[in-house]
Amino acid sequence: MSNWNAGYVAEVAYTYGYYEELNPLRLQLPLLAAGLALPAHGTACELGFGQGVSVNIHAAASSTRWFGNDFNPAQVAFAQELAGAAGAGAQLSDESFEQFCQRDDLPDFDYIALHGIWSWVSEENRALIVDFLHRKLKVGGVAYISYNTQPGWAAMMPLRDLLSEHSRVMAAPGVGVLSRIEGAIDFVERMIATQPRYMLANPLLADRFDKLKALDRNYVAHEYFNMDWQPMAFSRAAALLVEAKLDFAGSATYTDHVDMLNLTAEHQQFLADIPDPIFRETTRAFLVNQQFRKDYWVKGARKLTPFAQAKALRAVRVLLLTPRDEVVLSVHGVLGDADMDELVYGPVLDLLFDHRVRTIGELEQALAEREVSLAALLQIIMILISKGSVNAVQDEVEIAAARPQTERLNRHLLELALERVDLNTLASPVTGGGIFVPHLQQLFLRAKLQGWQLPEEWVREVWPVLQRMNRLLSKDGQVLLTEDENLAELYRAAQQFAERGLPVLQAVGIIG
């Protein structure tokens, strides 16, 4: 193994996920809900972008100038391929944090994001990142940081250390990381079979270990087998970020903003008596047994007047992303699944049914007779966004600037769909971010963009691709084995895409 990776797992590539929390547009509602002024959006940076799917989608889908780094050259090669295809000017380098953060040719940033980095790097690297935030995040700028936290990880930490130690000490020299993972998992499994007292003292761990065993091994490699792995209490992260003059602005997980979904009445009362926001948040983590955090931090939190807050909220533009009759009225929180009252959500969904963009102010006016307060409407919209049913929309100038870039990036992604199935997101100039489009729908879309108009024509184009990729369709959980069965199911899926998928993709500007 070469030594540029400083103990970070680099032999196996990271997954090709897209993370919507990294979309700068997504920070507007949590910040406005907290009554805070929004940052500008000229420049942004993603530290440790992995395969670069998110950074490229965000660069293509806006006029923001994006920069980023990841020290894994194989990942950066893929990220640069996407950047080249999009032509959105994203500058993505294979520098380490040490190299990148010390560059003197970078602009100051309105937004700096790091997803899945903070807990997985050394203390020295965290210090470099804090220093970078201090120097390079503009006043009024926002940082997005996600990390593993305690107490949700507390019981699992010794087990993860044992896995990682097994891999370091017991694996034969030269054995690849994937075999080391299998060896370590097998070892812990055999240890658990002996009924160790640690597992008896922590009865939920066995189940957690079973879930780990089922995870994608590339993900497991990066999550569990790094030299550095530090789940951190909120108060400790806050103490480090204070050095960069950052104030906690709020959770990027929209459902966290609705206490009813996560905290019992007793919990809420207990927290209400804690005046210090950092200590309150640290305590809240115990009440919900928090394991992972995604937060926005702001350099110089500027409180809006109630008038300015309401004005900014009313100007937020949204659109419905799911066909109206497919929105399931249930939302998941720490307390489990909660029903969403049709009387509350139905009228908002009815107004948005045609996938046209509306401001929150327009919705408020249209609902005037029902006397829905702005605060209640904000909560309704945030819950619908958390479910992926609704999305915030950027302004028309941004949409127009982004359109040619997203078209180029999406065309490239659709070509990649001819040979791979792990890129499930396309770029929307309307939402400034990614839209989940499963592989089969990508192939139909590609056929449509090539000029084929009818579902039967898409089937004719797509079937040979699936055959070449050795992919068979399934129905009701059963793999379809004959060609006739596959063609019939493909035709059904194509028709459904024409009726239900395309209108949404049109609304979000993925197809004209």
Ligand SMILES: C[S@@+](CC[C@H](N)C(=O)[O-])C[C@H]1O[C@@H](n2cnc3c(N)ncnc32)[C@H](O)[C@@H]1O
């Ligand atoms: C858990 S992955 C997260 C990737 C990406 N942010 C995402 O969420 O998909 C951590 C990433 O940080 C990169 N990384 C780790 N240490 C680094 C360092 N010292 N300098 C630059 N990149 C680093 C790794 O190569 C890896 O892609």
